[in-house]
Amino acid sequence: MPSNILMPALSPTMEVGSLAKWYVKEGDNVSAGDILAEIETDKATMEFETVDDGKITKIFVPAGTRDIPVNSKIAEITLEDDNDIPAKKIPEVLDKKMVENESIISKSIPTNKINEIGSNESKTHMRIKISPLAKRIALNNNIDISNILGSGPNGRIIKTDILNFVGSDNDTETDVQRKGKETEYHLNSQSHNSESLVNLLKDRQHKLIPITGLRKIVAERLTEAKKTIPHFYLRRSIQIDKLLNLRAELNESFENKEIKFSINDFVIKAAAISLQDNPRCNAIWGGEDIVQLESSDISVAVAISDGLITPIIWDADKKNLQEISQEMKEKAKKAKERKLLPEDYTGGSFSISNLGMLGVENFDAVINPPQASILAVGSSVRKPVIDSLGNINAGNVMSVTLSADHRIIDGAVGAIFLNSITEYLSNPLKILV
Numbered sequence: 304m305p306s307n308i309l310m311p312a313l314s315p316t317m318e319v320g321s322l323a324k325w326y327v328k329e330g331d332n333v334s335a336g337d338i339l340a341e342i343e344t345d346k347a348t349m350e351f352e353t354v355d356d357g358k359i360t361k362i363f364v365p366a367g368t369r370d371i372p373v374n375s376k377i378a379e380i381t382l383e384d385d386n387d388i389p390a391k392k393i394p395e396v397l398d399k400k401m402v403e404n405e406s407i408i409s410k411s412i413p414t415n416k417i418n419e420i421g422s423n424e425s426k427t428h429m430r431i432k433i434s435p436l437a438k439r440i441a442l443n444n445n446i447d448i449s450n451i452l453g454s455g456p457n458g459r460i461i462k463t464d465i466l467n468f469v470g471s472d473n474d475t476e477t478d479v480q481r482k483g484k485e486t487e488y489h490l491n492s493q494s495h496n497s498e499s500l501v502n503l504l505k506d507r508q509h510k511l512i513p514i515t516g517l518r519k520i521v522a523e524r525l526t527e528a529k530k531t532i533p534h535f536y537l538r539r540s541i542q543i544d545k546l547l548n549l550r551a552e553l554n555e556s557f558e559n560k561e562i563k564f565s566i567n568d569f570v571i572k573a574a575a576i577s578l579q580d581n582p583r584c585n586a587i588w589g590g591e592d593i594v595q596l597e598s599s600d601i602s603v604a605v606a607i608s609d610g611l612i613t614p615i616i617w618d619a620d621k622k623n624l625q626e627i628s629q630e631m632k633e634k635a636k637k638a639k640e641r642k643l644l645p646e647d648y649t650g651g652s653f654s655i656s657n658l659g660m661l662g663v664e665n666f667d668a669v670i671n672p673p674q675a676s677i678l679a680v681g682s683s684v685r686k687p688v689i690d691s692l693g694n695i696n697a698g699n700v701m702s703v704t705l706s707a708d709h710r711i712i713d714g715a716v717g718a719i720f721l722n723s724i725t726e727y728l729s730n731p732l733k734i735l736v
Contacts, residue, residue, distance in 0.1 A: 572619065
């Protein structure tokens with residue numbers, strides 16, 4: 304029986320993908336779990352596997368094709384027989400971080416809906432057909448597929464069935480439904496389109512750069528964040544002479560182990576501890592609820608060629624400075640090579656954006672929804688500093704700005720949180736205790 308192989312959605316924000324490489328050719332026999340192709344998404348390069356046993360009868364999209372819309376037909380497989388693939392009971396915890404931070408943080412399903420769906424036991428005696436995309440959406444959102452009636456070919460469960468099931472008892476469109484749709488974000492109707500700009504600039508040399516992939520996603524998310532989140536800003540200047548001295552000593556001590564600590568490593572750890580000291584700030588916006596998190600999961604902005612991405616240091620409050628430093632370097636390297644997995648950057652409870660290494664003294668960062676705040680870190684500048692005895696000395700001062708969501712964090716709460724970060728960075732030995 305022939306069945307279409309579609310371009311999968313390998314990340315929550317993916318709209319198009321590029322088919323970098325085929326691992327199979329027409330006529331090849333494949334088994335469930337075999338790698339079919341290498342797909343380049345907006346943020347990473349990942350392998351795509353089949354969920355069926357059969358023979359590849361037709362390849363519609365050649366290797367090297369770019370910007371293929373999600374759900375487009377890329378190949379055809381003839382299944383070995385008409386037997387359905389066995390349903391697998393969805394694990395109670397696929398990955399604690401993915402369930403807590405992708406399902407809950409992205410507000411895919413209301414909490415009462417998750418409990419209602421999850422309470423039904425999977426009917427393991429049944430054999431259920433489900434498309435790869437539908438299966439991924441179901442797994443990522445803890446949905447028991449045994450309760451869903453498929454509307455695809457031969458009763459196969461497809462994406463629409465999952466989305467309809469989630470929204471069947473809720474008149475309001477959920478984020479799972481929005482994720483499954485192709486996003487088309489319209490800016491202000493008075494904005495210039497490409498055609499009008501070409502006419503406006505017809506006498507000037509110019510070139511048009513298509514807004515695609517990661518750049519488009521960054522533009523959409525930041526525009527949405529500024530439109531929907533009531534930002535307020537708190538600023539502090541932090542004397543970091545003790546931090547710089549401690550960092551120099553540690554780097555000298557660890558020189559043989561090729562470990563080099565950055566200022567950002569200290570900022571990550573200081574923020575993680577401060578979130579534990581101020582749990583009201585370790586929260587995300589859930590629409591009807593504020594979701595307060597236990598662990599400090601720190602998203603750190605990393606600049607890449609066509610935008611930025613925020614890999615996450617999970618449980619940063621429980622990790623020492625060396626672990627944070629090594630993990631951050633590894634994830635930054637993967638980010639620049641487009642090798643991060645969705646679980647590496649989906650979720651987080653707090654973000655840090657550091658432009659100090661580029662000489663920027665201070666700036667205001669845009670909150671990464673649904674998180675409650677983000678810390679913008681500027682460069683260290685030599686300035687006159689008055690000590691406790693009234694003496695004026697030259698000191699290294701770093702400016703930081705906390706952007707906070709006023710729906711979650713009140714001014715005084717945010718100020719206490721920022722003061723906590725300031726205390727740890729001013730006296731960095733407390734970070735090591």
